[in-house]
Amino acid sequence: MAAESLRGRRLWRSGRARRMATQAGFSVLLLIFLAYMVERASHLDLDIGFMDAPAGFQISHTFVFGFDSGESRLAAYFVAVTNTIRLVVVGILLATVIGVLAGVARLSDNWLVSRIATVYVEVVRNTPLLVQIIFWYTAVFLKLPRIEAERSLFDVAFLSNRALALPWPEPRGDFFTAWVIVLALALVPGYFVRRIRARREAETGQTMRPNLYSLGVVLGIAAIGFLVLGLPVGIDTPTIVSEEFTKGYVGGLSVTPEFAALLIALVMYTGSFIAEIVRGSIQALPRGQTEAAMAVGLTGYQRITLVILPQALRSMIPSLTNEYLNLTKNSSLAAAIAYADLFQISEIIINKAGHAVVMFIIVIITYQVMSFTISAFMAFINRRVQLVGA
């Protein structure tokens, strides 16, 4: 009896035994919790078959793929995913441009420029994105004139609360593919011109402008091919068509007010965060870099593009990736103004068919796949940049 209690105490006093006991206890609690969740879930219908049923609703925004209410819910979800991807890809590109410009502008020695950039960042960053989306949508885009009283620019671009319609290039004739091939082939001489001139510049020290010349060669060949092949690309201008009940635009690129509002809000919002990242990483560079660049006589523009940004970019990539992932997740706010992104469509499906758990699992997986793709792409860029720097 005494020996037993002693052994019991020994065991309790042993560090390893305590760790094991803690883990075991924690595991038991965790298992109970998971078992409870599974038990609860088992009452639900987890069959995925409902996605095959006809959707029974229209999708107001489609982009590459059309959609008809007779198609399956899965097809609807797929269209919604393409809508989200469109928003995210364009959004990331534009937000990066805005962010880098604003970040550099905040550090400009031009007082006005840096002040305006600061105001932009501080105002936009500290206001909820959803408020901004709704503001752009209801107070700007829906306030545009109705389609009958639209504002037009020389009758080729139109602005109304129905859509933003812009002229857009469009393949014409039979030689479009041929021209694309010519364009691709033009890159070869372009590359050699650049290499030769760059080498001569390095050897002789004369300014040979390798980038400018190589661009000239490529554009020249492309222009000749364009003429020879009989203008394979034309500009398609939008026109208004009136049908019995609806009016709309045909041709060109037409962007819905929902998409435009979302894109602007997402771009401005994410751009303000990117601006802070850009500013932070530039300021984190040793002062010696700017001073050295000044000392060798580089101009302000050269200092930024040749010395500062390439270095800052390297330290920026992880935070930049984070902002891209945030933009991706934030794109789900599209649902608030009924842009048919994947979240809005999944909510519609849930309202029509139930199966919330399954639907949400699909949504989470979709976001996770998108996040993973972005992270992987950024990791690839990161490796490239680090290699060049090493």
Added chain:
Amino acid sequence: MTSQQTQPAQGQTQRTGRDMIVVEGVSKWFDDFQALRDVTTTMQEQEVVVVFGPSGSGKSTFIRTLNRLEQHDAGRILIDGIELTDDLANLEAIRSEVGMVFQQFNLFPHLTVQRNITLAPQKVRHLPQAEAEELAMQLLERVGIPEQADKFPAQLSGGQQQRVAIARALAMQPKIMLFDEPTSALDPEMIKEVLDVMRELAESGMTMIVVTHEMGFAREVADRFLFFDDGQIVEEGTPEHFFTDPQEDRTKLFLSQIL
């Protein structure tokens, strides 16, 4: 060299002869690398032992196993009769009997000097705050910086920080003090102030194990030297033995490099 006025090897005359630390066949691996190879030695109460050797020789690992900052994989370590095992109660007893001073001081930067010293006595020994503060002031007096009690570590010089670290270790009223290269991170002009405190401590009869390359100080204070290389005790003996008649080639080579 610093002054040789004090009696050399003073500890020897007062020693009680009780075994304070017994190390038997201790080995330690870091993955594939064997940091300690079958180390066996005994240290008596009030003894001052200086451990030295080339970097990577295992001397730091050795003294860190003595209060179980590193766990030994084989062999036995007895501190004042208590064996170091996985037993948490034993560990608690040993931790409060063995004080440690680190190369990098490891003071807590968010606490004042006084709070650095009173924290463990209050939380581990459950001393009332007033008593703990009284004790802290006594110890700061002893290490010569009572006026710094309310400052934060970052406001002190390296030498002052290390003296606070010694006071902090003493606050638990340990029977043994371990010093892991206490002066290596200090600027030369600050080394003496720390060594003076350690010398005073040795003279007061504290059992001390010191990893150091300050051979002048070591010769003056130590009862015994341990020379470590390749995870083993290569040679041990009195300071005089090392300075006049080292036996092993490795010892001779190393001493010729650092002296």
Added chain:
Amino acid sequence: MQAQLSSLSGPLLARRWVQKNLFSNRWNSVLTVITLTLFAVIAYNLLRFVLVSAEWESVDVNRRLLFLATYPSAEEWRLWPPLWLFSGVAGLAYALWSRVSRREIVILGASAAFMFLLLAEGSNGALVATGTLIAVGAYAGGRRLRETRYDTTARRVAIGGGVAVLPLALILLNAGDGVRTTVWGGVMLNLTLATVGIGFGFPLGVMLALGRASSLPVVRLACAGYIEFVRAGPLILWLAMARFVLPDFLPTVGGLDEVDLVVRAMMVMAGFSGAYIAEVVRGGLQTIPRGQREAADAMGLNAFQTTWYIVLPQALRSVIPALVNRFVSLWKDTSLVVVLGFVDLLGAARAISAQPDFVGRQAAALLFAALVFWTVAFTMSRLSLRIERHLGVGER
């Protein structure tokens, strides 16, 4: 140079300044002209909107809607004590921890008070004014106590008061007959959601971060799994879950299965911000050198004591700006509850456009809502920049 400049007369000085800061070279001049044009266009339109076309009347007559929405007037007394406590704590905390210049504090304090005065009507104005006075008084008091021997006590009072705000509010709201959460709304709802999100999300986040840094594999995996799972989806998705899915998973005991949507939204807010706060805290934990733990171990502190007295204080202090950024995000995110059909500040602003008098005219109300969100968020982020990160003393 400075002396030279100051010896010049006023107009000449201004000219110098303009030349140096706006037209230092050709490129800069072009830039100035372009920005000036852009600025003029935006400013013109904004001013025209604010002064001419915005219907501020829609905000004016709907102040109560924006402030409290459907919350019953008879129960308003329950709101003021926690708000006053919060004002006092805010003033004290500002005085003790931040290094905000006097100019800045006047601007921030005035705009915050202005915001509430705008929202409050009738007798509420006096109550808001009381809150403002408490804040100013606490600030003045804190200023005086700072770095005296009462400094630590004052800091403890501030922390204690801050911790007490949430329990006080919850007790008052539920005392007696209580106020059903379904009638909560307006800015009050946003404030409550944010406070609950921070109040429960912060401890949760700290625990998750410690769990993720634990040496026990099961704990580590479970915490990491939770954090990554929550971060995988957008908040709006988790809020939708609170509506569609959570009822199926809540236990049926103690009436938990029928908790209303507001409480479910609060649970989601806390759980969501917990995952993000955990990641911030984890960053702080990683900055603690190994030697700190070793020293604590060597002194005989146990694992809990080491974490509580040594690791956490340092880890949290090193991530204060990032933490406050999370709080700012959470504050902005409270606007997402409109997707659940709540009438929070944004919901109220939107609802105005449905009123017969203001059909389709919600721009003014939206702008006003944006201003309220912005003032609080900007104040918080400014504060985080000025907080003493390393207890100040060493680096002053």
